[in-house]
Amino acid sequence: MEVFQSPNTNPHCSDPFSLFTNLFLVFSSQFLQSQSWSFTFSLLFPLLPLYNPFLSPNLLSISLSSFFPPFPCSFHTLSSSIMEFPTLIQELNQGKQLANQLRNHLHPSSSSSSSSSSHGILLIDQILRSYENALLALSAGAPSVTSPLAPLKHTDVVSKKRKVMAKWSEQVKVSSSSANDSGPRCDGFSWRKYGQKDILGSKFPRGYFRCSHRFTQGCLATKQVQKSDNDPTVYDITYKGRHTCNRVLHSNPPQEDQNSLLQHPMPPKQEQKPLQQPHDPSWFTFSSDAVQVKFENLDDVEGGLFQPFCAPSPMFGSEVQDDQSPFRESELSPTFESNDMFGFCSDFETGFVSIPNSVTNISIGDLEEYCSFDNVELFC
């Protein structure tokens, strides 16, 4: 068992980019070992302020929340994607290289920094795309495994067990000016309404939406939107499936759309109030309290569990400029109501991360071993 120093204890890693790239790697290795994605967030969120000079923490936080899979992702499901692991390593290595470029680009001893901000964003964008590719590769197989610690067997790979699509719900509180009868406005994705039903016992009908790119790109993401019986300003939104489409937004979106490119319009602070049980660990409340998310069907999801959190990711591509982020500074960092979900790993707190150093047979327990020292190296 080898141990390498976390960047926050390395005196040579003082600049934000080194910190980020190193923590990126720490995350890459750690997520292979962790039984919860919560560690991912706990690692990366403290970095957000470091990126103020060239990347709005808003966008990074949005991207993180959009990109990472539902937090309570179990090791169980992670293990089911082991068949694509070499691809994961390749993509993560690519991300490492891009991060390295970013560091070199913005480092004082490197080339000019006149346009460092936009270039930095582009590079980070590529890094995140690498993440996305890696996770998609992981999700490609996703056979069901009966035990998180059981060796992967062929029968697991060819399991005929029916998969269900990833499903998670949000409660979105909207102000009167940002909602209409068809529900909350633009959430960053392009939806086409294909049905509406009166639901037994509900005051308001349920609207059915599918991704506009369903037929052109085969994107199977859908969502259901329904006003809450208790509070008509609250919409219950259930997302099913992930977006596989390449979103293309208008180059000059209307002003109101620019203000709502994030998943939810943000009501004034005085309108905010808790929407759900505050101690239910399956619900996540963002600091605005206007959005609460609950993840369901985290196991055995179709296409794997690595579903991009369907909240849109304006950071990907060149769709959104930094200053278009609708998040105010005070709204960007999620506040998580369960300490268990986002508690720091003690290793991280002490500044050390353990990395196994050998690769043997591929089994569930080998996930962490695959992240050997040969595959992960520090930048400083």
Next chain:
DNA sequence: TATATTTGACCGTT
């Protein structure tokens, strides 16, 4: 005219 929405019918599941 093209695209988006509405809405009754249809279908699968329970």
Next chain:
DNA sequence: AACGGTCAAATATA
């Protein structure tokens, strides 16, 4: 049989 989800023709809108 009831219910929820989807389809597709009719209709509305840009």
